[in-house]
Amino acid sequence: MRLADGTVIPADDVLVAIGSLPNTQWLADSGLTVHNGLVCDEYGAAAPGVYGVGDVARWYNPLFDVSMRVEHRTNAAGQGVAVARDLTDPSRRRPFAEVPYFWSDQYDTKLQAYGHLRDHDEALVLNSDRAGRQLLIAYRKDDRLVGVLAIGMSPRTLRAWRAHIAAGSPWTAALTATTAA
Incomplete structure (x- = not known):
């Protein structure tokens, strides 16, 4: 190429x-x-x-x-x-x-996304574990959590993230609550 x-x-x-x-x-x-x-x-x-x-x-x-x-x-x-x-x-x-949502199973790996992942101000990588084949990225617009993208994570892990997106949670509060859980 x-x-x-x-x-x-x-x-x-x-x-x-x-x-x-x-x-x-x-x-x-x-x-x-x-x-x-x-x-x-x-x-x-x-x-x-x-x-x-x-x-x-x-x-x-x-x-x-x-x-x-x-x-x-x-x-x-x-x-x-x-x-x-x-x-x-x-x-x-x-x-x-x-809250828009999609998932795709790519062989033994699950890809999931919640929220609006376009036109964001920041995409913060919270988990990048190549060996464990996991990735978690949170998206911020202004001072609000607007989306999350996950690869290789349990759907249960994303429930709290979706709830914060739906509630319009402030960025720092959502990060603190979800990363502490």
Whole structure:
């Protein structure tokens, strides 16, 4: 593999992760706003009577004060339930302000992430154990814990981290509470 600076690195395989684009071409003449997905409010509404869920929906998540599009089935299922609840019982209507989550099992190693891992101010490596094949990184935006990424860690270990993200815990308090546990 040849890098931009001319350096050559031998490699048997190269993985290029370039992201994905939502299939929104069919919405081109709909009058709906499309920008990296169908633009929706915090309730999943793209327009009166029109809702979007899943990886095509770019919705405002008030928990992180940002519009996001999440490409994981756990998010699609949660959005679908929230929109159905709001449509069938408007008295229970509330914003979809979930902590995004995904996991992937790569052979015998589990990769997990909670929160919003983009546009952060700091990514702090809390555990990097190559021999034990573990990694734990916490993400900060302003003075708040906004995400955590773990490799080779027990799902139980991440429960406290998720709770702090959902609660909007201050960075230092979340670090102190979770690293002391």
